[in-house]
């Protein structure tokens with residue numbers, strides 16, 4: 001049992017906090033978290049934190065993703081007298097504000113030290129810069145048409161397209177049923193997707209669509225998905241149709257870091273940051289834990305003849321993460337490279353994929369930090385199977401799986417998707433996705449908290465993994 005420590009749970013992932021607290025041999029402290037009718041967050045810390053070492057655990061990626069789970073709904077956790085749960089759905093932003101308020105409440109309640117424990121760190125993916133027609137980041141004036149024509153002759157051979165099933169939602173591609181329909185029958189749903197010609201695209205839902213052309217264009221931009229803007233031709237064309245305008249994308253990472261520090265956080269504990277350099281945005285200590293030992297153990301224990309398998313990074317951004325596992329297990333490595341070029345001069349840039357490495361007749365293990373829409377891993381799996389892979393397993397730290405991700409995984413060439421529980425994976429979600437397996441990372445967090453509390457090294461935890 002660890003003494004003089006306070007573990008507080010935000011409302012995003014209480015089950016995870018219970019597991020962490022149980023390993024530490026303490027009970028989570030009492031607090032009230034709910035919302036006022038106006039939607040503002042209400043927080044009350046019921047146990048004394050005076051002079052204590054406080055750990056507030058809040059995860060993200062569990063926002064309003066329509067998975068029908070009770071996670072993310074204001075249930076008036078430990079509701080105070082006269083305070084009724086509003087039943088409002090929490091978004092990632094709600095969780096973030098809640099965390100800041102909890103940190104501030106503990107600081108003003110005379111806590112000795114407050115550590116924000118974020119199993120999945122929010123806003124650590126910076127938005128992509130839009131890409132020009134030749135695949136370069138669009139950070140200046142669009143290239144004049146004559147120059148574009150000249151550059152087009154040098155395009156690489158397009159081998160694979162990026163279509164996914166269900167299609168990535170966009171201006172003219174509405175969300176499919178995904179998990180938003182309570183009690184949806186997966187078999188029925190997949191049948192319905194197949195009956196639409198196998199593309200997985202469904203007819204646009206009737207809407208009160210704007211009628212005039214400028215209105216339609218504005219609406220398209222409003223509806224557009226921003227995870228990967230380069231995949232949205234309408235948005236890309238609109239962005240490039242503004243001569244002389246330098247595109248500016250808000251990079252919110254340092255603001256988020258400042259907000260946490262300003263709220264009073266003395267330390268951050270997180271896991272598999274999308275970009276490890278993000279730690280440099282803080283002027284307080286940041287401990288970045290790794291799910292790597294867990295993933296390696298999974299490979300060793302669950303992939304038959306794993307020494308013949310190939311570790312694959314689905315994009316260049318994750319190559320370092322994947323090679324770390326490949327090197328320590330002595331496995332072969334392959335990389336999928338995305339190119340963003342237009343198929344024709346008159347068209348918007350399109351992402352295509354190239355495989356570097358040999359996967360023929362091999363088991364492929366895709367390694368990535370997270371799956372959000374699951375486009376990246378499902379497209380990678382499709383390419384790997386076409387290149388002769390016999391089995392494709394995706395190993396990810398954070399299974400955000402928002403929107404249609406589960407339907408997409410079910411319809412994909414993936415044979416299994418293994419995630420950790422940094423993001424809640426409730427039983428209903430697991431039932432709807434038979435390919436999903438969940439690894440428990442709570443013991444790693446508990447050990448890291450114990451080490452921080454006793455002033456021991458956290459990085460030593462991963463020295464021999």
Ligand SMILES: O=P(O)(O)OC[C@H]1O[C@H](OP(=O)(O)OP(=O)(O)O)[C@H](O)[C@@H]1O
Pocket residue numbers: 125227274314315316317318368369370371372373374375376377
């Ligand atoms: O499930 P999805 O919605 O496809 O998103 C998952 C992908 O997004 C992130 O990388 P990102 O595309 O931001 O690029 P990067 O690795 O180059 O930073 C992440 O590392 C995954 O590869």
